Amino acid sequence: xxxxxxxxxxxxxxxxxxxxIEYFVNGFTNxxxxxYQISALLMCIYFNGLNMRxxxxxxxxxxxxxxxxxxxxxxxxxxxxxxxGGVGDTTTIILAPLLASCGVPVxxxxxxxxxxxxxxxxxxxxxxxxxxxxxxDEFVENVNKYKIALAGQTGKIAPADKKIYALRDVTAxxxxxxxxxxSIMSKKLAAGSDAILLDVKFGSGAFMKTQEEAFxxxxxxxxxxxxxxxxxxxLITNMDEPLGSSVGNALEVREAIRVLRGESGGALLSLSIHxxxxxxxxxxxxxxTKSAMKRLTESIDTRKAYDKxxxxxxxxxxxxxxxxxxxxxxxxxxKYEVRSSIExxxxxxxxxxxxQAALIVGAGRENKxxxxxxxxxxxxxxxxGDHVDKDEILAEIYFNDKSRLDDAVKKVFDxxxxxxxxxxxxxxxxxxxxxxxxxxx
Amino acid sequence: xxxxxxxxxxxxxxxxxxxxIEYFVNGFTNxxxxxYQISALLMCIYFNGLNMRxxxxxxxxxxxxxxxxxxxxxxxxxxxxxxxGGVGDTTTIILAPLLASCGVPVxxxxxxxxxxxxxxxxxxxxxxxxxxxxxxDEFVENVNKYKIALAGQTGKIAPADKKIYALRDVTAxxxxxxxxxxSIMSKKLAAGSDAILLDVKFGSGAFMKTQEEAFxxxxxxxxxxxxxxxxxxxLITNMDEPLGSSVGNALEVREAIRVLRGESGGALLSLSIHxxxxxxxxxxxxxxTKSAMKRLTESIDTRKAYDKxxxxxxxxxxxxxxxxxxxxxxxxxxKYEVRSSIExxxxxxxxxxxxQAALIVGAGRENKxxxxxxxxxxxxxxxxGDHVDKDEILAEIYFNDKSRLDDAVKKVFDxxxxxxxxxxxxxxxxxxxxxxxxxxx
Numbered sequence: 105x106x107x108x109x110x111x112x113x114x115x116x117x118x119x120x121x122x123x124x125i126e127y128f129v130n131g132f133t134n135x136x137x138x139x140y141q142i143s144a145l146l147m148c149i150y151f152n153g154l155n156m157r158x159x160x161x162x163x164x165x166x167x168x169x170x171x172x173x174x175x176x177x178x179x180x181x182x183x184x185x186x187x188x189g190g191v192g193d194t195t196t197i198i199l200a201p202l203l204a205s206c207g208v209p210v211x212x213x214x215x216x217x218x219x220x221x222x223x224x225x226x227x228x229x230x231x232x233x234x235x236x237x238x239x240x241d242e243f244v245e246n247v248n249k250y251k252i253a254l255a256g257q258t259g260k261i262a263p264a265d266k267k268i269y270a271l272r273d274v275t276a277x278x279x280x281x282x283x284x285x286x287s288i289m290s291k292k293l294a295a296g297s298d299a300i301l302l303d304v305k306f307g308s309g310a311f312m313k314t315q316e317e318a319f320x321x322x323x324x325x326x327x328x329x330x331x332x333x334x335x336x337x338x339l340i341t342n343m344d345e346p347l348g349s350s351v352g353n354a355l356e357v358r359e360a361i362r363v364l365r366g367e368s369g370g371a372l373l374s375l376s377i378h379x380x381x382x383x384x385x386x387x388x389x390x391x392x393t394k395s396a397m398k399r400l401t402e403s404i405d406t407r408k409a410y411d412k413x414x415x416x417x418x419x420x421x422x423x424x425x426x427x428x429x430x431x432x433x434x435x436x437x438x439k440y441e442v443r444s445s446i447e448x449x450x451x452x453x454x455x456x457x458x459x460q461a462a463l464i465v466g467a468g469r470e471n472k473x474x475x476x477x478x479x480x481x482x483x484x485x486x487x488x489g490d491h492v493d494k495d496e497i498l499a500e501i502y503f504n505d506k507s508r509l510d511d512a513v514k515k516v517f518d519x520x521x522x523x524x525x526x527x528x529x530x531x532x533x534x535x536x537x538x539x540x541x542x543x544x545x
Numbered sequence: 546x547x548x549x550x551x552x553x554x555x556x557x558x559x560x561x562x563x564x565x566i567e568y569f570v571n572g573f574t575n576x577x578x579x580x581y582q583i584s585a586l587l588m589c590i591y592f593n594g595l596n597m598r599x600x601x602x603x604x605x606x607x608x609x610x611x612x613x614x615x616x617x618x619x620x621x622x623x624x625x626x627x628x629x630g631g632v633g634d635t636t637t638i639i640l641a642p643l644l645a646s647c648g649v650p651v652x653x654x655x656x657x658x659x660x661x662x663x664x665x666x667x668x669x670x671x672x673x674x675x676x677x678x679x680x681x682d683e684f685v686e687n688v689n690k691y692k693i694a695l696a697g698q699t700g701k702i703a704p705a706d707k708k709i710y711a712l713r714d715v716t717a718x719x720x721x722x723x724x725x726x727x728s729i730m731s732k733k734l735a736a737g738s739d740a741i742l743l744d745v746k747f748g749s750g751a752f753m754k755t756q757e758e759a760f761x762x763x764x765x766x767x768x769x770x771x772x773x774x775x776x777x778x779x780l781i782t783n784m785d786e787p788l789g790s791s792v793g794n795a796l797e798v799r800e801a802i803r804v805l806r807g808e809s810g811g812a813l814l815s816l817s818i819h820x821x822x823x824x825x826x827x828x829x830x831x832x833x834t835k836s837a838m839k840r841l842t843e844s845i846d847t848r849k850a851y852d853k854x855x856x857x858x859x860x861x862x863x864x865x866x867x868x869x870x871x872x873x874x875x876x877x878x879x880k881y882e883v884r885s886s887i888e889x890x891x892x893x894x895x896x897x898x899x900x901q902a903a904l905i906v907g908a909g910r911e912n913k914x915x916x917x918x919x920x921x922x923x924x925x926x927x928x929x930g931d932h933v934d935k936d937e938i939l940a941e942i943y944f945n946d947k948s949r950l951d952d953a954v955k956k957v958f959d960x961x962x963x964x965x966x967x968x969x970x971x972x973x974x975x976x977x978x979x980x981x982x983x984x985x986x
Binding site: 147 | 583
């Protein structure tokens with residue numbers, strides 16, 4: 105077998121065999137095939153695509169390139185949730201203790217943020233002492249004891265995906281649905297959960313810009329998961345405006361605490377409950393959405409979810425004072441209030457630009473070497489559809505480096521469109537994809 | 546400027562600016578842009594093509610990446626001829642002394658062969674002592690004194706093309722008309738001649754498999770040349786069967802000697818005379834094809850062309866005894882006669898397979914490190930259209946390594962198709978392309 109012939113085959117739009125796909129994935133991972141040949145092949149895949157069988161085959165090959173987690177020592181059905189990346193999306197931090205408080209085991213492996221989207225590990229590390237590099241034994245023990253554990257994804261999971269993604273990132277081949285789907289699913293499948301719930305986002309702050317693209321990606325991922333014997337489902341959700349009001353690591357933890365205490369609602373609470381309900385059903389801990397949502401809501405109302413969060417932070421070495429008194433969490437030294445120059449209604453809050461504004465003040469990583477600043481970011485005071493008076497605060501920016509402020513303010517102004525027309529925010533959950541097909545709500 | 550944005554632009558089918566093209570050519574040549582990004586870009590060019598302006602821009606950038614020969618010290622109009630590569634194509638060795646004998650200066654820079662097509666430098670080096678690494682001064686002096694000099698192309702000519710071609714060769718991006726055209730023309734334009742005649746071949750032994758592809762390639766190359774102020778013309782010629790009877794380095798020199806002595810005719814003589822006549826007109830040494838062909842034919846008939854060849858070999862240090870007594874030229878120790886198992890007419894002699902048979906016995910290079918064996922190759926006894934008796938000789942194979950024979954014999958049998966139907970050989974010269982457009986004969 106020669107990589108040259110595989111490139112030609114895909115260049116001509118022909119279907120690659122399983123062994124050809126394994127050959128190039130393993131050859132590249134083991135440094136036996138040079139990157140310049142793989143980048144040529146990836147560009148052929150960009151132009152000619154992969155069919156479902158090829159996509160499953162690529163997912164398997166990347167999954168099998170590294171460690172496959174064995175979580176069989178954990179009691180119960182382990183469900184995992186994966187979001188395709190958004191802005192102000194703190195659902196994991198909310199739904200994990202929420203599910204655990206209802207007795208549903210949560211064994212969560214998470215990544216760090218890159219670009220304008222945040223990562224759960226970064227957010228939780230803004231809590232002093234919170235440890236995410238748990239050993240396998242600690243991880244399993246914590247889930248069995250507390251029903252909840254969170255660990256950073258190890259480098260041993262799907263190294264082929266890591267290497268291929270790094271190459272795609274610099275050769276303009278990220279933006280291809282089969283490559284995206286296989287990249288996500290190879291890691292999720294290797295992470296060892298019994299069931300996978302995907303939160304596939306679309307809109308200005310998401311990777312997929314349109315609903316249709318999101319449904320297409322969700323369908324492929326759900327098919328891969330179920331094809332490989334893992335119960336997999338997806339919700340298609342709106343990421344046109346940021347999900348919560350806060351964007352930035354410690355600021356998002358604060359908002360999650362308020363949601364868990366029942367002090368804050370809106371889209372963030374709503375989506376967290378919906379996702380948690382789906383996971384509860386997949387874990388066979390509830391019969392239907394209605395009863396699941398009832399139990400989850402009760403858990404917030406009775407503070408059981410919040411108490412579980414405190415216990416979870418304690419179990420992983422975090423300073424629980426910071427949860428009980430969130431003002432102890434890191435926060436930028438300076439605050440700037442972005443105020444509206446006109447009166448009107450908020451027509452649009454571009455989530456990507458808000459994410460970029462947070463990135464500019466240091467809440468995210470511009471590249472893999474960047475260090476994040478846990479206390480910085482921004483808090484939105486308005487949502488799409490809200491009325492705004494002239495000079496009313498649209499957002500607060502928390503920052504430490506004054507030289508970054510002007511660019512961030514400009515991004516916030518660019519992101520928020522105000523006009524006379526009163527517009528309603530888009531629907532939050534657009535539909536779902538399961539092995540039975542696509543269902544639009 | 547970022548290579549990433551240039552890849553995306555071409556991936557989306559947009560037109561690259563001159564400065565973007567210069568940026569990636571120079572960046573790659575200077576090792577500032579990694580090969581994996583250039584191979585991704587080349588694949589985008591494979592899929593979305595380059596328009597004429599981009600192709601000219603790429604040619605210029607590659608031409609300017611290295612030395613540009615200044616041949617102004619040579620008297621007269623310097624014409625260069627380039628063939629897109631064929632099998633049994635010894636026209637350069639015939640037309641160079643032929644033109645020189647008619648007073649037309651020939652300052653020829655040539656490459657080595659790769660794959661199944663031979664190179665003039667390799668062929669001439671089968672003559673003992675023949676030197677092709679002339680200094681610039683020797684080269685100019687020889688042309689002024691003898692009207693003829695032949696030198697190997699230096700590594701300093703178009704290094705960008707060399708590097709890009711090497712990458713295309715392993716990433717399945719060779720086969721794209723704008724990339725082929727710019728690769729050839731960047732070297733030809735840098736080689737410093739005043740006028741360029743292109744012999745664009747099509748058929749089984751050529752890079753372009755169909756007439757239409759050959760006309761398309763020729764049109765692009767002619768437009769590039771004229772666009773850059775160099776008088777450029779192309780003939781479209783048939784390479785379905787090998788041009789001459791001999792394939793292999795010293796064997797082809799022997800055939801060239803016979804043609805120059807007026808002892809051998811056929812397609813090889815005919816094409817050599819046609820190409821030489823065009824060059825004579827481009828050099829303004831003849832008014833029209835008819836008078837040019839008359840002078841060239843006379844030069845062969847009067848042995849002036851042959852005498853010039855002997856003088857040329859002498860001038861570059863070659864052993865002229867080998868020209869006067871061609872049996873002194875190297876020849877394989879063993880000979881094998883391939884005989885027909887049936888009676889009939891030759892319907893096809895696949896030039897590519899014949900070239901591969903010669904390659905198998907050692908006449909060519911399988912890769913850039915291979916050494917060629919000057920004496921081996923094969924002599925065809927038949928041409929398309931000829932009658933063949935059962936057991937009559939189709940071809941002789943000359944070889945040194947017995948272990949290679951079986952594969953070569955198999956290739957020859959595969960190449961030659963014999964049937965009851967009498968078929969005529971295809972037309973030799975199909976048309977021409979000049980700045981006035983395409984003319985089909």
